[in-house]
Amino acid sequence: MIKIIDDLLTEEEIESVLLLQPVIENKKKLGDVKTYKRIYFYLVLPENIIEKINTGFGLQLDPKKELPMRWLQGDNPKHVDKDRNNQPWTTHLLYLTNNPGKLVMEKKEYEIKKGRGYIFEKDTVHETKGTSGTPKLALVINERGEEITSTDRFL
Numbered sequence: 684m685i686k687i688i689d690d691l692l693t694e695e696e697i698e699s700v701l702l703l704q705p706v707i708e709n710k711k712k713l714g715d716v717k718t719y720k721r722i723y724f725y726l727v728l729p730e731n732i733i734e735k736i737n738t739g740f741g742l743q744l745d746p747k748k749e750l751p752m753r754w755l756q757g758d759n760p761k762h763v764d765k766d767r768n769n770q771p772w773t774t775h776l777l778y779l780t781n782n783p784g785k786l787v788m789e790k791k792e793y794e795i796k797k798g799r800g801y802i803f804e805k806d807t808v809h810e811t812k813g814t815s816g817t818p819k820l821a822l823v824i825n826e827r828g829e830e831i832t833s834t835d836r837f838l
Contacts, residue, residue: 684803684804685788685789685791685801685802685803685807686801686802686803687793687799687800687801688739688740688799688800688801688802689796689798689799690798690799691735691736691739691740691777691798691799691800692732692735692736692777692779692798693798694797694798696731696732696735697779697797697798699729699732700726700728700729700732700779700820701779701780701820703726705724705726705752706726706752706820709722709724709752709754710722710754710818710820712754713754713756713818719756719757719758719759719760720755720756720757721753721754721755721756722753722754723751723752723753723830723832724751724752724753725749725750725751725752726749726750726752727747727748727749727750728746728750730746733745733746734746736777736800736822739800740775740777740800740802742775742826742828744828745828748828750822750824750828751822751823751824751829751830752820752821752822753820753821753823754818754819754820755811755814755818755819755820755821756814756816756817756818756819757814757816758784758810758811758812758813758814759810759811759814760810761808761809761810762808762809762810763805763806763807763808763809764805764807764809764823764831764832765831765832766825766829766830766831766832767829767830767832771805771806772805772825772826772829772831773802773803773804773805773825773826774801774802774803774805774807774823774824774825774831775800775801775802775822775823775824775825775826776800776801776802776803776821776822776823777798777799777800777801777821777822777823778795778796778797778798778799778800778819778820778821779797779798779820779821779822780797780818780819780820781795781796781797782795782811782814782815782817782819783795783813783814783815783817784811784812784813784814784815784817784819785811785812785813786801786809786810786811787809787810787811787812788801788803788807788808788809789807789808792812795811795814795819
């Protein structure tokens with residue numbers, strides 16, 4: 684099952700995150716390369732944004748917790764999300780930037796849209812296509828607010 688939450692954050696809330704120094708500094712690390720690249724970093728988000736994420740995703744994240752963020756560039760090959768111990772979790776994905784590409788899950792394509800959240804079950808194979816090397820900022824967590832990432836081997 685895939686759940687889509689549009690406008691999980693407002694434009695103003697997203698802009699406030701995009702202006703945070705760690706977000707700006709980590710985006711610079713992508714450089715000019717248009718191939719697939721990931722930059723991971725952690726960030727304490729403003730309390731009002733955590734409240735909205737908790738409400739939208741049905742979570743109970745601690746407002747003082749550093750959350751795993753990532754800048755992604757290029758298409759992400761087919762994969763399944765797991766935690767650092769290679770355990771599957773339900774994925775909570777929130778895009779904080781628009782992108783011309785698509786998120787593909789269960790043979791359906793979804794817009795990569797600023798403020799749109801996705802919840803999908805563990806072991807859901809997914810990928811992005813057509814992103815044209817345009818950077819995208821995402822929060823990708825499990826139910827406990829922990830980092831999840833693609834499996835070591837792409838499918």
